[in-house]
Amino acid sequence: MLNNDQVKHIAGLARIGVDETEIEKISTDLTSILGWVEQLEKIDVSGVEPTAHISGIENVAREDGAHDFVDKDKIIKLFPERKDNYNKVKSVL
């Protein structure tokens, strides 16, 4: 059902690098899972509202204010590469 080009396309959208050798296995696995979830197609859902999350809590608001994070250095230390307090990344362009 999912051909190799579709798998490559999905992997690209998901920003996951895949080997040519892996594609066959991914395609088989995804196809079998999608085939199995297809059983939902036989359920009549006309007029049924979707449930996004179960508790029904809506529009929880809080004060729109800034809070200082406990220790910014802890976040800066987690940068994979840094120069002083800057996160060093590849150039975008």
Add this chain to the structure above:
Amino acid sequence: MIKELHEKLKNKEITAVQLAEEYFDRIEKKDKEIFAYLTLTRELAMEQAKRVDEKIARGEEIEILEGIPGAIKDNLCVMDVRTTASSKILDNYIAPYDATVISKLKENGAVFLGKTNMDEFAMGSSTESSAYGPTKNPYDLERVPGGSSGGSAAAVAADEAVWALGTDTGGSIRQPASFCGAVGLKPTYGRVSRYGAIAMGSSLDQIGPITKTVEDAAIILSAIAGEDKYDATSAQSANKDYTDYLTGEVKGMRIGIIKEHLEGLDENVREVIEKVIETYKNLGAEMKEIELPYAKYSLPVYYIIMPCEVSSNLARYDGIKYGMRANDHKDTELDFNPENRTLLENYFDSRRYGLGAEVKRRIMLGTYALSAGYYDAYYLRAQKVRTLIKQDFEKAFEKVDVILTPTTPSPAFKLGEKTADPLQMYLEDIFTVIANIAGVPAISVPADPVETEGKKLPLGFQLMGKWFDEENLLRAAHAYEINK
């Protein structure tokens, strides 16, 4: 068990430091084989224990959890402690803040022994998808402890922790509890704040306890429950001591059973569940047959909703802000000079080498289901079926107070038995996932062990309760536990 240890601490039969040492000694002896822990937090534990001992020495009263040592699943952030979610992509991640459940347990004076192994990003039912290797079932080292909270369940079963925290998106607290002979509680969605839990499926995830007894689960729940300004889905609730509801009585309680859930079971498993039903009858509960016609679609609904939420939640692991960046990676077969790589190649390689096969599979599945042209057919349809399942429960709870089912179709399976075919592994969650789809609280309680290949293996049964009615759920579970 927590109450007994609390009394011992109060009566100075043991100090909190001695208690923690006792557990670290046992971990030292047993954990090489079991591998429940990824990281030990000895320094933190000793500091926490000393504080409790000082309080006792000053003659101050101590609260129930003070000085009681436990384990934390490695997808919950503990400040200044390595938190990997069992993934290579977070191998070097030191959490810069505490999850809300962790702050609450700290305020309650609990002692943290360490972080436990799990399936990578909580995706699995056996702890075999951990990037650091599988945890073994303490009852039979050839078998899995279940998952994804397998390390937490194994730690409690092997007396390497008094209590443990797990997370449950489709059964990840209850299934390992069943396999390891422990109690596992998934609270109502919204009962416990998810802030600081590494997100998997945000409309399904809940944090909860794995313990030796129902009373211990009630004690931990009392400590971690409540509204949190950092989690907009956490519900308002009065602070409660859930142990108040453990009366030992279920007379007149209406317990629902679903016939088709029992019919497909192996003979030896069905006998165990039928014996549980007998016990409840003898205790004066009213057993009622009920139907949840759409519940059988819970697993396929789950395998659309969860991967969609996964694909969104895990987009953050890009090798930019924290975690593994591809050029950190030493074992890639690529012979590249990091200087020549583009930003896009960095994304692709960080995720390719940082994430495991099951995680990538679910991200891709979700990406596909959410991609242009497929949203209505998959995600939207699954959300509509979710409504039908929720309505099933609303109707059922007009007739009954709790619903009794098996937790798992069988006791613990062997390592490697289900790793080849993802669908086989997914079917492990068939009974547990229903509660996550409906958002109701559910608990797995140890029933009688099942004889399998000459070994007695633990097996749990599951109770599901009404939304935000952990009181009756725990009451029913406790009554069985003390009367079986």
